[in-house]
Amino acid sequence: MLTLKCPYCGVQAEETELHAGGEAHLTRFGPDSSDDDFETYLFTRENPKGVHFERWRHSHGCGKWFHAARCTMTLEVFGTYPAQTTEPPQDIRDAITAKRPGWTWREFS
Template sequence: MLILTCPCCHVTAEETEFHGGGEAHLKRVGPDGAEGEFESYLFMRQNPKGVHLERWRHVYGCGKWFHMARDTATLEVFGSYAAQTLAPPDHIVDAIRKRHPDWQWPAAS
């Protein structure tokens, strides 16, 4: 079982109080986007074994969305941060790199 902390209301609880919402930091496609781009936005997602940045919602709490970094293989949670953040904050990146020194956020590559 995952123990998560909501960065909005600072409640720490079991994952059953939250709901996963898929991959974080997706770039939305506007009305003028190509069909292939829209299809990619809707259906193509990463499913890595290892570090993954995800969206979560504090369903039985404040109701707000946030992002979280975790390892899908070990279920280790590196931290959570506000959904309005465009990139993982430095303290999250540092926590990830302590365990995975070679890790690079795809958008930074």
Template sequence: MLILECPYCGVKGEETEFTGGGEAHLKRFGPGASDDDFHGYLFKRENPKGVHLERWRHTNGCGKWFHAARNTVTLEVYGTYPAQTTEPPKDIKDKISARVPGWSWREFS
């Protein structure tokens, strides 16, 4: 079971306290976007074995969206951070790199 901590209200709880929202840091396209851009947004997702950056919502608490860095194999949570962040904070990247040698931040387009 995952134990997550909401970066907004500080509540730490089991994953049942939260709702998963898919991959984090995807570029969302507005009106006027091309069909290719929209297709890529809907269907080109990472599904890694290992480190994954995800969106979560504190459903049974403050209701805010945030991001979590976790390992899909070990269920280790490296940290959580606000959803308005464009990439994981340095301390979380460093923690992941220390635990998963060779991991690197994937640039999103």
């Protein structure tokens, strides 16, 4: 079972206490955006075999959204951090690089 630590209240929550919210670090487009930008936002998602950044909500706890870095193959969690963060903290990137030497952070659009 997947267990994530909420960065706000500090609780180690099982996935049954959380609600998945999809890929993290996406640029959201408003009503005045082009059709192409909005289509990309709606339908273009990463689906990696390996390290992935996701949004989660501590729905049966503090109710706040946060981001998690984890491996989709092994369910290994590299860390969690507040949803207002625009990119993963350096310590999480270092933890990923230590276990996955060829991994690099990509710029999100």
